[in-house]
Amino acid sequence: MSEVASQERDRKAEEEQLRAVWENPSGWRYWTSVNNYQIGLWYGATAFAFMLFAGLLALLVRAQLAVPENDLISADLYNQAYTLHGTVMMFLFAVPIFEAVAIFLLPPMLGAREMPFPRLGAFGFWSFLIGGVFVCGSIFFGAAPSTGWFMYPPLATSEQAGIGADIWLLGLSFIEVASLAAAVELIVGIMKCRAPGMRVNLMPLFAWYLLIVAGMIVFAFPPLIAGDLLFEMQRMFDWPFFDAARGGDPLLWQHLFWIFGHPEVYIIFLPAIALLAMIVPTFAGRPIVGYSWIVLAAVGTGFLSFGLWVHHMFATGLPQISLAFFSAASEAVAIPTAVQIFVFIATMLAGRVIFSTPMLFAMGGIAIFVMGGLTGVMVALAPFDWQAHDTYFIVAHLHYVLIGGMLFPVFAGLYYYYPLIDGKHMSDRVGRFAFWMMFTGFNITFFPMHLAGLRGMPRRVYTYPADIGWDWLNLVSTMGAVVLGIGMFAVVVDVTLHRRNKPRGEQNPWNAGTLEWISEPEENWGVRSIPRIESRYPLWDQKDLARAVRAGEWYLPDASEGRRETLVTSVLDAEPEQVLRVGGTAYVTIVSAALLGTVFVALTFKWWIVSGLAGVAFVAAVLWWLWTGTGEIPEQEEKHIGHGISLPLYASGVKSAGWWAMFITMTGDGTAFASLVFGYFFFWTIHSDFTGGLAGPGAFWPLAALGLFAAGWATTVGARELNRRGAVFAARALLVAGALLSAAGCGAALTGPWASGMDPTAHVYPAIVWILVIWAAVHGAVGIIMQVYCLARSLAGRLTPRHDMDLHNVALYWHFMLVTALVTFGVVGLFPEAL
């Protein structure tokens, strides 16, 4: 009896300690919290606020179009409003809301305490907030971007675009960096932080989808970042990438934009389907039917989405054979989409459906989305698209796809997951009212647009004549928009006036089968103890699991050293590998985000000095962050996590989470680089003499740079090997040599085009050569900072032969750097010689 009582006491003490470790700071310091629940909520609330703002802009647009020849708002304000509406919905709502939901849900869903890099998540959130406010705020100064969310040059590179174009390019580049940061965190989290036993084929579908989507972000966003770079170089310094008069081509931007833009649609859509894949089984009361089908279909959609971009360019005069190819590819994507829809229908048929509010939104969403999918099949055919392209038919199509395929599922998710936020339900009555208002309002708004488009109404017109058959269609659309707005407003009221006095509901109110329903809204620790998972629906199949987890009977129930910890497991089988200590509350995340934000904002206004200083301060802040917060040598080698398992506290190389983060980041970076190389060859293909008769950088300096960077790579890899064998001094000497060689490499790289007098404003050929060389040199400079950082860590005793994660990560960076150097200098140095 007394033994049981003392065990009880131990449990209590353990729990108190765990709670203290994971506690949020109080007062204003609350905002320095990095915990996934806080970051997820802030992220989600911010994205939601941006969505409401963009919704108001849409109402403004509809008000202007309600009657013909309307002069409610000026053409300029109209153009700003529709540009910002699209931009905000895409970049500040649709993508971030899923990063928010994922950061909030994934740890408990995977049976983890936290995401692997909570501070990176916080940094991403603050970057998103700063960038988003900057972009949205511009409209209050009449300075918002006004050339469409696709920013086509030459209009957007012209004087007419004003500062709005710079705000778009720089503000969104900043947010794209945040999105990439989130993608890195999601991929590492899903691959390495699952509960023991949760093999990939037991992963919740939400995790599968987010893994696919995060992977897509890594390959889809960088082409846009590369495009932004070229674009901004043209706007700021007159480098003629898109100027036809000097060898450039406006179509290059369209290619880069849509190589990003089409996968973007699926980046938005797949996570919404992922929410449905969690909701439908719960209300059908059974596991999903066709788990392998839906995973395969999602992977297939992800791949196909990268091969469709030209269907946005069917009217640009490309050869008919390529139109035929992209028509076929665009039709093909309907197949995996149909598979996903029928997986849901099959699951419902094989179960018994409780038709709750989340299901109402889910089914309404599917009904709308299927309609959008079918019009998508229509516009994928080039001949039909020649008529429909850039008309209100497309406006209707894309809203059916995005609102049915994304917004309704998000609302379904909101009603479904709300109890995880504070243990209470949202109002069922308000939810049903909101649904019917939204559903009817949506259809009244957007259905007539199909007809308006076919009757010849182009997109992006701020007004239209009275007598050509568009008046009543537009009036109906505007009235529908008001109804849709009322429905949205009802949900906002429900969320904000959420009944505080309502009693706390049950822990798992829908009787769901997945692990996230174990998490308690009152606690920050994700899961009290980390269970071993044996099923896709552990709460249904593993009896007593919830109690045992909450009683702390499973792995890692304590935080005896007072540190935030989670388990790292192997990628495929989720066997425990390491106890990972994750970052806690910090200011450095906010400071870094603010400094990086300053860099971008100052660039917009061409405040070069401010921007330069903020850039230096940002690098310093990040180094401080890394120095104090990462690669820490633990006070003991191993830690017991219970049930007789002892795991290392430190890992380097492939086993460490940091190595994976570097790998994924550099994959994205390499994709951006590949996009620039694509630009080089694109110019080569469109001109008979793409050098414009101008001198190139020659072969000598590029090859010298290549040799020096290769030596920089070899010394870094050598330093890692020597250090591992205990030859610490030799390793340090190699790092010094590596930094010097790399510095010489940067010099040689820039000397090539400099010595040949290449003027980047004269023609696109020197401009593209310069941009490639600068890209390589900047990466070389970052490589030098890394080499010096490792040297300093070694000297400070923070990097030893046993604890060498920094050197592993830096060597990995240099592998990518070597490829960058090979391609850059091979292309700029040897390709013109070979011609």
Add this chain to the structure above:
Amino acid sequence: MQSALDPAGEEASQVATLFWVMTIGGLVIWALVVLLSLYASRWKREPISEQAAARLIPWAGGVLPVTVLTALLAYALWLMPSLRPFADPDRAGLRVEVVGSQFWWHVAYRRPDGTSVISANEIRLPVGERVEFSLTSADMIHSFWIPALGGKMDLIPGRTNRLSLLATKAGTYRGQCAEFCGISHAHMAFPAIAMEPADFEAWLAARSRPSEGLGANQAGRGLFERERCGSCHRVDGTQAQSTAGPDLSHVGSRLTIGAGLLENDVEALERFIVHPASLKHGSRMPAYTHLSADELARIAAWLKGLQ
């Protein structure tokens, strides 16, 4: 008049048929999916076996769409070459060059005999004859679109795109720029007039000579010259030869002015001349507020007389 569903051209009518086929097929598929979902959502229903449900996925989600899409794709790809058969560039035939600018259209009719007719902001073409358009832009990307006749094609700086249209029914249709090109994108339209071939030939022949109205309203012509309108505009048979702005050689006979903005009459011409940018934002034509009402009326009368 601007509807793709009321076709008056070969491509438009083929695409309208394609549209109706797809719409009816699409509505049937949509209704089936929604009805099946509603049935599946009913509580009072026996669940089907997991095996039966699993079989539904590859059949309804795989085999069925593959079949339908293959047929549809075959139909559309079979249509494509016949919709826009591009002639050998050396072949003799009427070619219409269109250059887009903010926010108007420069139009040149190149006849097989090597002669040309310059015009602006209006397209005329003969019924029953295939006309090839050659499209480019002087500034931004624009898109040339006459929904009743066929699909659109972009006008891109540095590139020349081709489009081929065959009108099947005489009439006046409205065309419009379909690619956002700046502040007055909404006001970049034009009438497209399909004429019987004989009428078209007569019209073109008349346009290849200076207007007979040049001699009338001489006071207006004097003002036109005094105000240096010719530094941007061209009037065939006069000193005014610039093509920086729209050609005005036979402006009096055009249906609209300001690229589809106003119906063409003397009053509209006066309004446009006084303050172009207030009617059409971003217009590069300066305001002529210093002209007296009388002077305006004279210039407008002369222009209207250029039939």
